[in-house]
Amino acid sequence: xxxxxxxxEIGYPxxxxxxxxxxxxxxxxxxxxxxxxxxxxxxCKFLFFARISHQTLCQWxxxxxxxELKSADxxxxxxxLYNLKRAYNVLMGVSSERDTMxxxxxxxxxxxxxxxxxxxxxxxxxxxxxxFRGWDEKGVPKQEKLLSLGLEKAANKIKKRQA
Numbered sequence: 001x002x003x004x005x006x007x008x009e010i011g012y013p014x015x016x017x018x019x020x021x022x023x024x025x026x027x028x029x030x031x032x033x034x035x036x037x038x039x040x041x042x043x044c045k046f047l048f049f050a051r052i053s054h055q056t057l058c059q060w061x062x063x064x065x066x067x068e069l070k071s072a073d074x075x076x077x078x079x080x081l082y083n084l085k086r087a088y089n090v091l092m093g094v095s096s097e098r099d100t101m102x103x104x105x106x107x108x109x110x111x112x113x114x115x116x117x118x119x120x121x122x123x124x125x126x127x128x129x130x131x132f133r134g135w136d137e138k139g140v141p142k143q144e145k146l147l148s149l150g151l152e153k154a155a156n157k158i159k160k161r162q163a
Contacts, residue, residue: 006051007030007031007034009053009054009055009071009075010030010031010033010034010071010075011030012027012030021121021122021124021125023128024125024128025124025125025126025127025128025129025130025131025132026128026129026132028125028129029082029129029132029133030075032078032082033075033078033079033081033082034048034074034075034078035048035078036077036078036079036081036082036085037057037074037075037077037078037081039081040077040078040081041057041060041061054070054071054074055071057074058070058071058073058074076149079149080149080150080151082133083133083134083141083145083146083149083151083154084149084151084154086133086135086139086141087141087146087151087154087155087157087158088154090139090140090141090158090161091157091158091161094139095138095139095140096126096130096137096138096139099126099139100122101122133145134148140158140162141154141155141158143155143158143159146158
């Protein structure tokens with residue numbers, strides 16, 4: 001999507017600028033939700049590059065399961081799937097310390113500048129990503145976020161672990 005495939009259903013009718021980190025945390029979360037739907041349906045991600053629309057996905061789901069879904073439903077489904085996955089990972093010990101990138105990638109983000117510039121850019125994008133997702137600063141989904149997605153069991157397990 002960054003200069004590539006547009007996804008108008010989630011607010012990206014064209015690609016984003018590749019140099020700036022602004023809006024990338026939100027875009028990343030939305031794309032992960034979108035790809036979670038592809039995964040759940042067992043679809044090849046190359047279909048994304050063929051620009052298969054949410055409308056088409058909804059038609060396929062209706063044909064297969066008889067469910068009437070809209071684009072927004074797909075994104076909620078993706079959000080639910082991704083938060084459930086994160087809740088499981090948190091219970092297995094994953095935190096923001098593991099949400100990082102290799103040094104060489106951070107160097108590529110800002111050619112000719114010190115690594116710290118790339119690290120700051122990454123940390124800013126990670127903070128935006130966590131905020132958009134409804135996670136705390138350690139990357140743990142907040143109770144209200146999990147409950148809003150109907151993930152009560154996950155919310156309770158994380159709450160017990162944090163107590």
